[in-house]
Amino acid sequence: MRTFKVTAVLAAAAASLSLAACAAAAPTSLDAVRDEGTIVVGTEGTYRPFSFHENGVGGLTGYDVEITEAxxxxxxxxxxxxxxxxxxxFAGLNAGRFAMVANQVSVTPEREGSYEFSEPYTVSPGVIVVREGDSAITSFADLAGKTTxxxxxxxxxxxxxxxxxxxxxxxxxxxxxxLLEQGRVDATVNDRLTFLDYMLQTPDAPIQVAAETDDPALMAFAFAKDNTELRDAVNAALKELRDDGTLAEISMKYFGEDVSQ
Incomplete structure (x- = not known):
């Protein structure tokens, strides 16, 4: 779940637009993508477990990568x-270098004013994580007076x-x-995906979720503004993948539970 930083965006936009001027535009409309037989997708490649290279080498893999391929x-x-x-x-998306961005982009009102978004393929509430067996915190109100x-x-x-x-x-x-496992703090607050990934990698970790937020973050594919035909086609594909269990299967592989809905 990523957020914009204004100065970094401006600098990155200038760099990306300069690069775009030297590069051929990607097919971005649905017809162009189908005619070309290729959809060009922007991603970081350094954002484990969503888009990364195992041990920094080898092919691109991850949750977002596998869903995009599906x-x-x-x-x-x-x-x-x-x-x-x-x-x-985002600068590359605006410049036509990519048809779509797949990088756990959270849907926000501000971004919806500038981009098109698919239906969410990741749903992640915020969670309070405490030491295993700790029942002193069962809600966000219980954080009062505690150390996180x-x-x-x-x-x-x-x-x-x-x-x-x-x-x-x-x-x-x-x-x-x-710090939590050492007992030096009472809790930590983070997104559920981070917790699930950690537990999948370290299943014996002595921690547990004590509470979660009511308003989960929704992550989706991003498209240039008004690229609605491609967005709608991707939505139809996501529905098929949700109905046939593919999204749940990929979720289980990376998080141990279905985080796609």
Whole structure:
């Protein structure tokens, strides 16, 4: 779940537009994609477990990658992934370098004003994570007077503070969960996907979810504004993949449960 940073966006946009001027435009409309037999998709390639290279080498893999490939198969085309930094993905989309971005893009009102979005293929609430067996925290209200570990720039830091927690600033999830497991903080707040990925990698970790938010983040494929025909075709493909169990199967592989709905 990514957020824009204005200065970085402007710099990335300038760089991406410069590159786009030197590169051939990708087929972006539904007809052009089908005529070409290829859909060009922007992704980071460094965002585990969604879009990454195992151990930094080898082919591109991940949750978003596999879902994109399944969608392309339904459309009857091949996928050509183009890797770029997060902020440059949107500049590339605007410049016609990509037909679609697949990178856990969260749907927000601000982004909906500038881009088209598919139906969500990932649903992830925020969760409070506590030590295994700890029943002192069962709701966000229970964070009052407790200590949580949060990344300073994250929205989870703000949420913990708003609910009365004393927040210890850390660099990321790994440090948060380490402090939690050591008993140096009472909890940490993060998205459920991060928790599930960690538990899949370290199933014996002595932590558990104590509560979750009522308004989950919704992640979807992003398209240039008004590219509605391609968006609608991708939505039809996603529906087929949801109905035939493919989305659930890919979810289970990467998270141990169905996070697609």
């Amino acid at each position: 969608v392309a198969d339904k459309l009857g085309v091949e996928v050509q992934f183009e890797e770029a930094q997060w902020d440059a993905l 570990a949060q990344s300073l720039s994250s929205n989870w830091y703000t949420l913990a503070q708003e609910n009365g927690a004393s927040v210890e600033a850390v660099e990321g999830w790994a440090q948060s969960v380490s």
